[in-house]
Amino acid sequence: LTTSRDETTRVLIEVAEAQSFVHQWLTRLSPVEAPLADALGCVASESVDAREAVPGFDNSAMDGYAVRSSDTTDGAVRLSVPEAVLAGDVASAALAPGEAMRIMTGAPLPVGADAVCMIEEATVDADGAHVVVPRPMGRGENVRRAGDDVVVGDRLVDAGVVIGAGLVGVLAGQGLALVSVYARPRVGVLSTGHELATDAGALRPGQIRDSNRPMLLALLRRSGFEPVDLGTVEDDAREIEGRFREGAATCDAVVSTGGVSVGDADHVKHVLTALCGERSRTMRVAVRPGKPFAFGVTRDEGVPLFGLAGNPVSTMVGYELFVRPALRRRAGFTDVERPRVTAVLDVPLERQKDGKLQIVFATAGVHHDGRVHVTSVARAGSHLLNAVASANACVPVPDGPGFAAGEVVPVMVLDADALFANGRADTDTAAPT
Ligand code: AMP
Ligand code: MG
Numbered sequence: 001l002t003t004s005r006d007e008t009t010r011v012l013i014e015v016a017e018a019q020s021f022v023h024q025w026l027t028r029l030s031p032v033e034a035p036l037a038d039a040l041g042c043v044a045s046e047s048v049d050a051r052e053a054v055p056g057f058d059n060s061a062m063d064g065y066a067v068r069s070s071d072t073t074d075g076a077v078r079l080s081v082p083e084a085v086l087a088g089d090v091a092s093a094a095l096a097p098g099e100a101m102r103i104m105t106g107a108p109l110p111v112g113a114d115a116v117c118m119i120e121e122a123t124v125d126a127d128g129a130h131v132v133v134p135r136p137m138g139r140g141e142n143v144r145r146a147g148d149d150v151v152v153g154d155r156l157v158d159a160g161v162v163i164g165a166g167l168v169g170v171l172a173g174q175g176l177a178l179v180s181v182y183a184r185p186r187v188g189v190l191s192t193g194h195e196l197a198t199d200a201g202a203l204r205p206g207q208i209r210d211s212n213r214p215m216l217l218a219l220l221r222r223s224g225f226e227p228v229d230l231g232t233v234e235d236d237a238r239e240i241e242g243r244f245r246e247g248a249a250t251c252d253a254v255v256s257t258g259g260v261s262v263g264d265a266d267h268v269k270h271v272l273t274a275l276c277g278e279r280s281r282t283m284r285v286a287v288r289p290g291k292p293f294a295f296g297v298t299r300d301e302g303v304p305l306f307g308l309a310g311n312p313v314s315t316m317v318g319y320e321l322f323v324r325p326a327l328r329r330r331a332g333f334t335d336v337e338r339p340r341v342t343a344v345l346d347v348p349l350e351r352q353k354d355g356k357l358q359i360v361f362a363t364a365g366v367h368h369d370g371r372v373h374v375t376s377v378a379r380a381g382s383h384l385l386n387a388v389a390s391a392n393a394c395v396p397v398p399d400g401p402g403f404a405a406g407e408v409v410p411v412m413v414l415d416a417d418a419l420f421a422n423g424r425a426d427t428d429t430a431a432p433t
Contacts, residue, residue: 012286042181043332054150066113116142182332188247190230235265258310289382290317311382361391365422392418
């Protein structure tokens with residue numbers, strides 16, 4: 001492998017340029033027929049139309065007495081009760097004039113009945129043989145009509161829609177066990193670095209623990225992808241190449257950390273060049289942290305390989321800016337970016353001018369004024385993972401002097417649920433006086 005010093009002299013490229021280099025090579029994964037439970041969170045690749053009406057038959061919305069409404073027009077009418085019908089059963093006979101059938105919620109309405117009197121309204125004889133319906137019942141009262149929710153032919157799923165828990169229920173309600181979705185990307189993760197300890201034992205001098213691989217596996221799972229642990233590997237070009245080949249053969253993408261900078265043991269970028277040729281690029285992205293970034297798509301399988309910088313906060317930024325959007329695109333999402341909201345800065349966000357976009361991890365919450373506030377920001381430092389671990393948002397701060405407290409700025413939301421938890425935690429200081 002050649003030692004190209006190209007990237008040391010090349011200018012910084014904008015985040016958007018790096019993203020579009022990645023995106024130009026990406027193909028959507030093939031659709032699969034997935035079992036409903038596995039399809040949760042996946043993107044539908046085909047529309048689905050209803051083949052069954054729901055409800056499938058007129059049925060009772062209440063536990064009570066099925067009646068002919070015309071029998072009850074005088075109110076306080078006494079009717080005989082020939083039988084009871086439970087959900088899942090069918091009455092043995094039609095309802096004759098002068099009769100009321102005891103009926104449970106979900107049971108089919110007997111032929112002849114067109115209303116149900118709630119059990120709470122009816123007065124029944126001790127032997128259950130007669131019931132008094134106290135008032136005139138309206139036609140259709142407490143009856144759920146066939147096709148109320150779904151009519152045969154209704155469009156239930158549009159291609160491109162994300163399958164949520166409710167849709168899983170709707171499709172199950174059609175008797176469907178499978179749904180066509182874009183496959184959930186299987187993503188291999190490997191850590192590179194001679195310094196990484198491979199077990200939980202005592203560290204040798206100079207050794208560190210591997211934070212990135214468990215973190216990336218967790219980030220991938222949280223994003224709805226299927227993480228695949230490819231382990232750790234030494235700073236050895238041949239070993240790294242072997243591990244990437246294994247990942248490319250078995251996964252839909254591979255993410256590595258470490259070895260993409262300009263150090264003497266930084267082999268990942270050369271391996272990506274070897275595996276991907278023209279379709280790879282080693283970049284210096286105008287972002288802090290996360291400047292070194294290598295990307296390629298394998299010649300053989302067309303599998304994207306992401307080489308993220310090894311500092312844990314750089315890894316996190318690389319994941320958010322490059323990996324997650326790319327994998328969402330592979331998974332068929334059209335909306336691939338983190339949602340952005342505008343937020344009030346309760347703290348200043350000063351920075352030095354250095355030609356880069358700075359990504360600042362922050363704690364944000366919805367406060368009593370109904371707006372999102374950024375209440376604290378993490379200390380900057382690509383090695384300070386603990387400092388950013390509890391952040392639920394990122395503030396992209398463009399090159400320049402930064403922001404003053406009170407400014408309203410766009411914020412990337414990493415954890416929307418936490419926006420509300422953080423608001424509650426801040427109740428006292430945020431309450432209007
Ligand atoms: P590199 O990108 O290989 O130059 O690594 C940059 C910094 O990140 C070095 O201080 C590494 O020790 C550290 N680092 C690399 N990989 C990991 C990892 N898996 N977990 C924690 N720190 C790491
Ligand atoms: Mg290294």
